[in-house]
Amino acid sequence: MMAVASTPRPRLPEWLRLKLPTADTFSRTRALLDELKLHTVCESAKCPNHWECWSKGTATFMIAGDRCTRACGFCAVSTAKPLALEADEPARVAEATRRMGLKHVVITAVARDDLQDGGAEHFRQTIEAVRALNPGIAIEVLTPDFLDDDAAIAAVLAANPHIFNHNLETVRRLTPDVRHRATYDRSLSVLRKVKAKRGAAIYTKSGLMLGLGEREDEVLTAMADLRHANCDLLTLGQYLQPTLKHLPVVEFVRPEKFAELGAHARRLGFVHVASGPMVRSSYHADEFTMPLGKR
Numbered sequence: 001m002m003a004v005a006s007t008p009r010p011r012l013p014e015w016l017r018l019k020l021p022t023a024d025t026f027s028r029t030r031a032l033l034d035e036l037k038l039h040t041v042c043e044s045a046k047c048p049n050h051w052e053c054w055s056k057g058t059a060t061f062m063i064a065g066d067r068c069t070r071a072c073g074f075c076a077v078s079t080a081k082p083l084a085l086e087a088d089e090p091a092r093v094a095e096a097t098r099r100m101g102l103k104h105v106v107i108t109a110v111a112r113d114d115l116q117d118g119g120a121e122h123f124r125q126t127i128e129a130v131r132a133l134n135p136g137i138a139i140e141v142l143t144p145d146f147l148d149d150d151a152a153i154a155a156v157l158a159a160n161p162h163i164f165n166h167n168l169e170t171v172r173r174l175t176p177d178v179r180h181r182a183t184y185d186r187s188l189s190v191l192r193k194v195k196a197k198r199g200a201a202i203y204t205k206s207g208l209m210l211g212l213g214e215r216e217d218e219v220l221t222a223m224a225d226l227r228h229a230n231c232d233l234l235t236l237g238q239y240l241q242p243t244l245k246h247l248p249v250v251e252f253v254r255p256e257k258f259a260e261l262g263a264h265a266r267r268l269g270f271v272h273v274a275s276g277p278m279v280r281s282s283y284h285a286d287e288f289t290m291p292l293g294k295r
Helices: 025-033 048-056 089-100 118-132 150-157 185-202 216-228 256-267
Strands: 062-063 103-108 138-142 163-165 203-210 232-238 272-273
Touching: 025 089, 025 163, 048 256, 062 089, 062 118, 103 118, 118 138, 118 150, 138 185, 150 185, 185 203, 185 216, 203 216, 232 256
Parallel strands: 062 103, 103 138, 138 163, 163 203, 203 232, 232 272
Antiparallel strands: none
16 A cells, blocks of 8 residues: 655645735635535645635535545545535535636535435536526536446436546556545546447546656556547646645656646547646636537
């Protein structure tokens, strides 16, 4: 098993040091989320970009609570016995999206292995509530693997999201240590099924974290595996250790290497690639501007 660090985290390289924004929009975003009692992956997962995103009036909504049934080695979201789903949460997410004036919304969730459908129906209800209150909005979901259950995947697709994102996260060799209960092949299967069910009517998306000790040839293989699963969109970003209880950073990958890997991904045929140290699954997600659902 990969050891968890017992020493202080290494000093960040220059390209990963951020200046915190001071815009009033940050406070307004926080106040809105607090008022509507909504969770965001930005805060729960300790995303380093949340200052920037909230200052721009955007956020990635995390539904189905803030307690995850899995304990992945990279993720700061709390692992605990989940609470019951909140029936009015879809309406609250929709209202937040309306007030923020979003043109592109990203909705994710904790893993809910305690539920028979993994929370898929809650995803469906949230997508439909957002669309009803925000006609024309682009809707992206970032889902858990639902244990590769066909009915759960179909339930989410029934609400017609424009982008279905499920992250591979890391290379095959490191998956057992990085992703609790998830498997490399199961994640590829989820993406493959989504594309098989909807084809050109939906974009599929996935992401990889770098810096966990993977070799470059393993990254190239993972990207090729995603393309073989007909994945359209790819994100590549630097793993940053959220707390000392999480997996250590093995390497800070230089920006030039991200650029090189991004170029390789485009040659493989990905429709859109975001590759850089600060890239995360939903970071600048609205920069993907190809016609949604009209391929």
